[in-house]
Amino acid sequence: MPAAIGFFVRSITALNRLLFRFAAAVMFVIVPVMLYEVVSRYLFDAPTTWGMELATLLFGPYFLLGGPYLLHLRGHVNLDIVRRALPARWDRAFELANQPIIIFFCGVLLYYSWPLAMQAWEFRETSFSAWNPPVWPIKFAIPVSVILLATQSLAEFLRVLYGDPAAIVREAPPPPTAT
């Protein structure tokens, strides 16, 4: 692998890993916020205007930003009956054919979500609820996460192309014990 490409692959993977860890930690904001809301509503009969809305606003970026690094971890569930039955050299061909589909998927979503996000920014869109927070940052979560996912997919493509032995996973990791 040429040094520049190796650097690109390592940087994007590191960036997405960082964002993944950051997103994972968001749960420890969502839970206290919701507990505060539940306690104040049911125990003190004083619901907040912001509790539930803040929790749901964080939810979107939370799971979207987990996606790119999950691709690196091979954590997106797939069907591997055929793969396991075929000799290992087929994996390379499959990977090289599959990653461009992911990039295409991201490209289409980016093309259509970017104008909506820009529009929300121009109008400084808010949610029109009692709390009325700005919602335009949330709208950028889709374009940003598909850009990151496409870049990670490109990195995975390059790893396979330049024969990184770790890029092809024969035995998919077991499904997370949490499902």
Added chain:
Amino acid sequence: MSPTAILVLMFGGLTLFMLTGLPIAFVLGGLSLLFTVTLWNADAVVILVLQIFDTMRSEALLGIPLYILMASILQRSGVIEDLYAAMEKWFGRVRGGLAVGTVVICVIMAAMTGVVGAAVTAMGVLALPEMLRRRYDPRLATGTICASGTLGILIPPSILTIVYAVTAQVSIGKMLIAGIVPGLILATLYIVYIVGASYLRPGLVPKGASERVPLSEKLRSLRSLALPAILIVLILGSIFFGVATPTEAAAVGVGGAMIAAALRRRLTFDNLSHSAVETLKATSMILWITIGAKAYVSIFTGLGGADTLLNFIRGLDIHPYMVLAVMMLILVFLGTVLDEIGIILLTVPVFLPIVRLLGFDEVWFGVLYAVTIQMGYISPPFGYTLFYIKGTLPPHLGMDTVYRGIVPFFVLQVVGLLICTAFPGLVTWLPRLMIGG
């Protein structure tokens, strides 16, 4: 190109790329968008993006990571170990008792958490070695663990039920509560089978042995039930009486799980960060599939796929129960090859209009769905529980033992499915009693 031709082409493409091992989320999303922008109506993507915004702010779906986090924290809290110890004291001396006790613990865990993996892994680590040491038949031991673990799908709270309810647009609370009775029926079937088999087929389990446990010790062990009982009452109670939404109940559950972990000095930074990472992995996987599935559903219904299918079934002129049986068979078949969340997101939008056309109850259908999904979870070679238990098997046991052990329980699932189909009242009774709903 005619809409039907596009749909046929798309299904071909989906199958092909599914087989190449492209993640399901991107098979669905990528190919649907490809066909949408090239052969159908590119503006439909704008609607899709708006739907993704809705998904991102869905209070119902926010319940998914919360229930997963709760299960993950509980799994590391030591609660399950204590439950197991109590079970061994109470059931250890009865013939087949450890297997029966495993079913009971799995029911309790199913009512505490909404996931399957935690119960199967925990029982694989705790109950399996003890059963093997006491010369239980390894097939019975592994079959019991795999099958009982899947009760988490039926008994509320349940991640898969939430996914179903959101996709089918039925009341999440009702859907969750509807799973209680069928879940208990299945657990009873397992227990009856275990007890029956252990008396009829000597050698399957030991005759019941080991020392007597004094009653005082037995009673003391019940303390371990206190926290699970509180959590179950809190979560199920608030859903049933409509006090809080399932999502709010889940947040309280996470709080409870943290307290449980803290009481046992297990609330460490390491455990929490592991739990958080596991939770994000599972949630992100589920929600990205949801996005892909939305793209697929929009082109499927947009091209009139649903209408074509409905007209076809109207024209068939066969008994509604035949149609139902065919749908169930398709689900069981898909369950052996495909991921369960993918199955729900793919088939519910196709099947639900049919169910409505035939005049079946949607909540009842959802329960039948859950039972067949359970069968997918235990059916070789790709059932999830098989992956979970694989990691806990001692070296002398191979997966063929597990595969054979599963067979009787698979048959019991079919019996359970038939019971729920024949007596819809068993399913619909509890949700009708709910307040508000």
